Amino acid sequence: MIVHRAYMAVGTNMGDRKANCLNGIKAFVQATEADLIAQSQLYQTEPLYVEDQQWFINAVFVIQTKRPPLELFHIAKRIETEFGRDLSEQRYGPRVLDLDILLVDDMVVQTPQLIVPHPRLHERRFVLQPLSEIAPSLHHPVLNKSIQELLSNLDDGNKKVYCQ
Template identity: 45%
Template sequence: MNAMTHTITLDKFHTVYISVGSNLGDRLENCRQGMAALDALDSVHVEFISRYYFTEPMDYTDQPWFVNAAARIRTRLGPAELLAELKSLEAAYGRKDTGVRFGPRPLDFDIIFLDDRVIDIPDLIVPHPRMHLREFVLRPICDLAPEMVHPVLKKTIRELLYALKSSGQSCIPVEALAN
């Protein structure tokens, strides 16, 4: 592991794609407030937010549906520092370690991409190792950057989403259900 991975780069902004999700409480409002709290940090600027989607839970399915979205942010924080900020926001919104992996949560952030880097440090792998299997991650990122190329899989987000079409995952735009 390179110690430089953990340092804050003061002269360079990083472009980061994150996902946000919630399936407890007012899910949509939790996601919106979480994004606003993220943007309020001095070290982060939220540039764009995707549409919000209602999504079926995966892996652990005996729980409420999620609301999910993605954002493109700019930050000077390194990967470990950004992860710490995201975990702090999750805790501030009531996330607790229940011991249930993939279980219900009021707010969940994941770092999906950080520039075009491949990162493997304690508690963080980027690109997110399961993102290409999850429509609730791919579809919102496709709203923001359909032609972005996954640095490991060497496919665009649009291609990864298309390849996933047969998975049967439900991912419904929130506004489609508001009418």
């Protein structure tokens, strides 16, 4: 069986944000029967797109798993729902838990449900900053740049990202 290395993002801006992030990571690792390889620090970040909401806590983590990307996606959505997220809620609005697949190995996946690498990965400091902490030389298979290069080239108006 093939073993994949998946790079995941977690975030929340509702409830006990720190606990939601850490418990979300734990639940995902357990549900996917994965090994947790690395985890970034927690970052407090300004909201994007819908700015009139509480700041987020975000992190990135890396797992080693035998599960394919689409299965990881379905597990992530199930866990978000179990944590109380209404998947019909406002896009980019407040959420109790958000789990996103950023990268899986050097795979490129395009289905109606899932796009890997995450299509907005290169636009988001709240993902690039923690990802560069744990995997700065990781290669984006579509943009052909390292995570550190993507972060250095990011033009997002200096959205604020603080270590917790």
